[in-house]
Amino acid sequence: MTDRTEVAIVGSGPSGAVAALELVSAGIGVTVLEQGDWVPAEAFDGARPEWELTQLKQWHPNPNIRGRPEDYPIDTAASDVNPLMFAGVGGAALIYGAHWMRFMPSDFRVRSLDGVAEDWPFGYDDLAPFYAYVEEAMGVSGEDGNPAYPDGAPTPLPALPIGRVGRRAAAGMNRLGWHWWPGSNAIPSRPWRRLQPCVLRGTCGTGCSDGAKATPDRTHWPDALARGARLLTGARVVRIETDAQGRASGVIWVDRQGARHRLAADVVILCANGVGTPRLLLASGLANRSGLVGRRLMMHPFATVAGRFDDDLESWVGPAGQILTSCEFYETDASRGFLRGAKWNCMPAGGPQGFRAGYGNGPLTDAWGPAFHARTRASFGRSFEWGIIGEDLPDPDNRVRLADDLTDSDGLPAPRIAYRVSDNTRRMLDFHVARAREAMQAAGAVEIAETRLIRDCGWHLMGTAVMGADPETSVTDEYGRCHDVPNLHVMDGSTFPTSSGMNPTATIMAVAARSVLNLIDTRAGLEVA
Amino acid sequence: MTLTAEDRATLARLAALMVPGGAGMPSAARISLQGAPLDRVLAHAPQLSGPLGRFCAAARDVADMAGLDAAAQADRDGFEALAVAVGNAYFMAPQVRHAIGYPGQEARDASVGLTAGDQALLTPVWQRGRLWRAP
Numbered sequence: 001m002t003d004r005t006e007v008a009i010v011g012s013g014p015s016g017a018v019a020a021l022e023l024v025s026a027g028i029g030v031t032v033l034e035q036g037d038w039v040p041a042e043a044f045d046g047a048r049p050e051w052e053l054t055q056l057k058q059w060h061p062n063p064n065i066r067g068r069p070e071d072y073p074i075d076t077a078a079s080d081v082n083p084l085m086f087a088g089v090g091g092a093a094l095i096y097g098a099h100w101m102r103f104m105p106s107d108f109r110v111r112s113l114d115g116v117a118e119d120w121p122f123g124y125d126d127l128a129p130f131y132a133y134v135e136e137a138m139g140v141s142g143e144d145g146n147p148a149y150p151d152g153a154p155t156p157l158p159a160l161p162i163g164r165v166g167r168r169a170a171a172g173m174n175r176l177g178w179h180w181w182p183g184s185n186a187i188p189s190r191p192w193r194r195l196q197p198c199v200l201r202g203t204c205g206t207g208c209s210d211g212a213k214a215t216p217d218r219t220h221w222p223d224a225l226a227r228g229a230r231l232l233t234g235a236r237v238v239r240i241e242t243d244a245q246g247r248a249s250g251v252i253w254v255d256r257q258g259a260r261h262r263l264a265a266d267v268v269i270l271c272a273n274g275v276g277t278p279r280l281l282l283a284s285g286l287a288n289r290s291g292l293v294g295r296r297l298m299m300h301p302f303a304t305v306a307g308r309f310d311d312d313l314e315s316w317v318g319p320a321g322q323i324l325t326s327c328e329f330y331e332t333d334a335s336r337g338f339l340r341g342a343k344w345n346c347m348p349a350g351g352p353q354g355f356r357a358g359y360g361n362g363p364l365t366d367a368w369g370p371a372f373h374a375r376t377r378a379s380f381g382r383s384f385e386w387g388i389i390g391e392d393l394p395d396p397d398n399r400v401r402l403a404d405d406l407t408d409s410d411g412l413p414a415p416r417i418a419y420r421v422s423d424n425t426r427r428m429l430d431f432h433v434a435r436a437r438e439a440m441q442a443a444g445a446v447e448i449a450e451t452r453l454i455r456d457c458g459w460h461l462m463g464t465a466v467m468g469a470d471p472e473t474s475v476t477d478e479y480g481r482c483h484d485v486p487n488l489h490v491m492d493g494s495t496f497p498t499s500s501g502m503n504p505t506a507t508i509m510a511v512a513a514r515s516v517l518n519l520i521d522t523r524a525g526l527e528v529a
Numbered sequence: 530m531t532l533t534a535e536d537r538a539t540l541a542r543l544a545a546l547m548v549p550g551g552a553g554m555p556s557a558a559r560i561s562l563q564g565a566p567l568d569r570v571l572a573h574a575p576q577l578s579g580p581l582g583r584f585c586a587a588a589r590d591v592a593d594m595a596g597l598d599a600a601a602q603a604d605r606d607g608f609e610a611l612a613v614a615v616g617n618a619y620f621m622a623p624q625v626r627h628a629i630g631y632p633g634q635e636a637r638d639a640s641v642g643l644t645a646g647d648q649a650l651l652t653p654v655w656q657r658g659r660l661w662r663a664p
Contacts, residue, residue, distance in 0.1 A: 046634055049621040050573045056613065057576060109664040123664060143643065143651070148660045158642045170650045177653070179660050182643060189639050199636035210636070316634065331662045352620040352631060364598045367612075368547040377552040380629055 005031035005230070008251050008265035010237045010280065012036075013091020014505055015492040015512035016271030017216030017224065018134065022516045024229040028523070031263060033235040033253050036070045036087030039094055041211045046203030052353040059206040061086065061095055062456050069256070069409035070234065074275065075416040081299045083275050083417060083458040089233060090217035092273065096459065097205050098186040098213050099322045099345055099503040100140045102131050102153055102510075106331060107500035110393075114332050114339050117393050118497045121467060121478035122514075124150070130510035138214040138509070139192035142184030148327035157189050160198055164313040165384045166323040169346045172443025173326060183322035183345065186214035186505070194218045202318030202348050235261075236410055240268055240284040240488065242529070248286075248488040249529035254410050266528035267519070269480075269489045271512070274298075274461025277494040278400045279415045281465065281475075287482040292475055294401055294464050296394035298499035301421050302457035303429045305436035306349070306385040307445030308378070315349040315384050322347060323384075329435060330501060338427040340391040343501045344436065349383040352376065386436040390428045391501035392421070394463050421453060429453065460504050465494035480515040486527050491515045530578045532571075536585040537563045543588060544615050546597055554628045557619060566618035574617075580610035 006029035009016045016032060023030045045051045045059065056065075061084035063071035070087045086092045105124040110117045128151065135156055142155035159182040162170065166182070173180040187198045187208075195218055196211040204213050211218065225231060234256040241262070243249045250264035270277045278294035281287050322345035330341040365371060392398075403416040433450050440448045468474025471483035480495050482488040491512040493504050500507070519526075532540070541563040550556030560566060571578055584607030588600040601608035619625055626633060643651075 047636075049633060050569070050617075051634060052620070053570060053573050053613075053617045057574060104661055105664040106662040113662070113664065145655060147655055147658055150659075150661055160639050161641050162643065162647055167647065167650065170647075174650060174653055177657070179654060179657070181651075181654065182647070189642060198639040200639050201634045201636055203634050312630075316631065317637065318634075319639075327660055330660075351634065352629065353616055364601055365594055368597075369594055370549060370551055372548055373550070373552040373554045376554065376629060380631065 002262050002264050004264040005029050006265065007267045007269060008033065008263055009269045009271055010251065011091060011271035011273065011276065011492070012089045012216065012221070012231060013271060013273065014093050014216055014509045016091070017220035018509050018512040019269050019271060019491050019516040020229045021220045021224040022513065022520060024224050024227045026520045028520065029228070031230045031232065033237050033251065033263070034089055034231060034233050035236040036089065037233045038217065039088045039207065041209050044207030044209040046201050046206060046209040051203055051206065052351045055206045059095060061459065072408035073406055073414045075403045075406050075414060079417040079419040080421045080453065080455070081301060081419055081458045082456050083299060083461055084456065085273055085275065085461070089221060089231065090215040092459070093215045093505065094217070095205060095207050096505065097321060100138070100142070100184045100186045100506050101325070101343065101502035102149065103500040103502050103507050104148070104330060105150060107498065107502070110340070110498045116339055118468065120497050121469060127507070127510050127514065130513045131506060133513055134506065134509040137219050138186040139188035139195050139219070140184060140186050141189040143182040146181045148179060148181065148330070153184065155184055157192060159183070160185060160187065160189050160319045160321065161200065162323050163317055165315050165348055166346060168309065168313055168443050169324055169384060172439050175442040176439065178326060178328040178439065180324045180326045183319065183325055185319055185321045187212055187319055187321055188214070194222060198319060200318040202316055202320040202350065204318065204320050237280060238283070238412060240280065240286055242286065242485065246485060247527055247529040248485050258410065267487045267489065267526065269491055271492045273492055274464045274494045275400050275415050275417070277490055277492055278464040279402065282402050283413065287465070287475055287484045287488060289484050290472055290475055292396070292466055295396040295399045296463040296466055297398045297400055297417070297419055297461070298392050298394060298463040299419060299458040300460040300499060301390050301392055301425050301429060302454050303388040303390070303433050303450065303452050304385045304454065305388070305433055305440055305448060305450045306383055307440035307443065308447040309382045309444060310446055312381050313384065315381050316351050317348060320348050320350070329432060336431050338424045338431065340393065340428065341501055342388045342390040342428060342432045345387045345389070347385050347387055349385065352380050386439060388429065388432045388436060389501050389503065390425050390432065391499055392425045394498060395422060400464055460493070460499065462493040462496040462499045462504060465490045466497055467495040468497065479518040487529065489515065489519065530582050532578060532582050532585070536582050537567070539585040539589050540567065540611070543591060543597060543611060546594055547615055548619055555624055557615065560619070560622045560624060562615065562618050566622055567614060569621060570614050570618045574613070577610045577614050580607045581614055583607050584611050
């Protein structure tokens with residue numbers, strides 16, 4: 001017997017959660033398929049001494065390292081960067097840093113301003129109400145009036161404390177006359193709806209054991225389920241089915257016992273991230289008239305500059321989360337030798353194992369023996385880093401394909417990534433690393449270490465089902481509706497024409513809200529199978 | 530794979546080289562790292578057991594840092610497992626945390642927000658004015 005729903009959504013992360021809640025609130029039946037499971041706050045190790053140990057395996061962001069059956073493996077042999085994600089209710093947000101940044105106005109007009117890539121079909125002002133809408137849901141904390149934004153990027157809650165680390169970093173930036181601002185985070189500084197207030201434990205990136213970090217399993221799913229949404233966990237979608245007219249008619253999915261099921265649907269929405277969504281489109285052979293499905297993958301190459309200081313900064317204290325941000329070098333200045341720019345985030349150093357990672361490349365005798373104690377005494381609690389998120393521009397050769405020799409736990413082809421960091425991006429990171437070193441020196445660092453490209457940095461997966469007006473040069477329209485399959489939608493970061501240099505979750509959720517509200521408004525004229 | 534008593538004896542010798550004690554911090558021997566602290570690590574990271582046992586079996590005769598370095602060069606993955614096990618077992622020990630002034634990832638009150646001093650630090654930032662680029 002075939003199961004039936006009005007709308008089938010693939011993926012329960014930030015975009016899937018937004019779509020599901022809006023649809024069910026409008027009285028539309030929704031079934032969501034999530035290949036992972038619920039993860040209770042008690043499962044996270046942040047408040048336990050084992051925290052630094054289990055982040056090396058169980059809570060590592062790279063699915064290839066976790067090796068869980070509900071994740072899928074990824075062939076990254078031809079990639080400079082590893083894609084990072086997590087299968088579970090709430091998606092990768094369960095282990096994200098909750099850095100909450102709106103894209104800048106210029107990010108939507110890259111072609112017009114800098115002559116590269118493409119402009120977005122809409123602009124910052126169009127998206128601003130949707131940013132505000134999702135920021136309320138996520139309990140974003142921040143300081144209003146940021147001069148990096150035309151409207152100051154207001155947030156519903158006041159900023160989290162910046163602590164000793166933030167003050168030290170800020171003083172350095174002020175000496176140079178450079179922009180900084182208290183970090184904005186999807187972590188409430190006060191009790192907020194179903195979220196507990198942040199306790200600055202500093203373990204956000206391995207899951208919040210305090211129920212404070214805004215993740216969709218807390219911010220959206222309880223309401224969506226209460227209003228009648230159906231959420232199937234352990235449900236991996238195999239392919240999208242179509243009818244004789246080429247309209248989406250439902251999905252085939254497999255449960256954790258290996259049994260296959262068919263879910264018929266009037267509308268299918270993909271919210272499976274910038275790797276999972278093109279994987280599913282390619283596996284289904286759909287929506288690829290343009291040949292762009294899977295192409296233009298952008299992952300935000302990431303560099304860090306870590307500084308060690310003589311004084312005690314308590315640099316294990318959160319949020320982590322971002323303590324400060326800087327947009328000083330965000331916009332294009334052609335005299336620097338590259339186009340576009342990068343956003344910086346100031347981060348604490350973590351526990352005694354975390355700080356060692358930044359200084360672990362020397363000879364063994366530098367790391368162990370008497371030096372082990374000397375370095376621990378000199379460094380622990382006295383370090384922080386500036387992280388640098390560089391905007392990588394779309395390149396059709398950076399892409400997701402299906403592997404022919406690697407499968408997931410259900411025997412389905414795994415994604416294969418081809419991704420090379422461009423010369424423009426390398427020049428960008430070189431410039432920013434040099435500036436961040438200056439910022440550390442100005443802050444009084446006595447030792448500085450840098451990592452020019454971190455391989456495990458592919459948090460931000462974008463561009464692989466690009467939106468646009470022309471079906472020959474884009475996969476979806478501006479609302480994520482596939483040109484080739486009018487009742488098949490993409491509402492995750494796959495549709496982004498460019499990546500900006502900002503953490504994308506805010507924009508993913510805002511764009512999803514804009515798209516799904518359009519779908520609701522226009523559903524009377526929708527072609528369904 | 531379970532570590533043998535001989536593996537643990539070897540690990541104790543290697544840990545003594547790696548963590549000899551100093552700068553007000555206890556040695557690996559002082560906290561009997563090869564016992565309960567190691568058990569705690571392996572309980573949460575069982576994937577370490579295989580490479581750790583392999584490395585210890587190959588390093589039975591290591592007596593100094595030069596020997597450890599040679600063993601590490603011969604088995605990078607095995608040494609990485611040893612480094613992870615020793616480092617985590619050591620820093621999870623309460624007496625070590627006390628010695629370095631680390632309370633763990635403790636809970637604090639975030640509602641204090643920005644202080645008046647923080648706001649003063651911000652003054653020159655907003656006084657410099659708009660940073661964004663008009664689209």
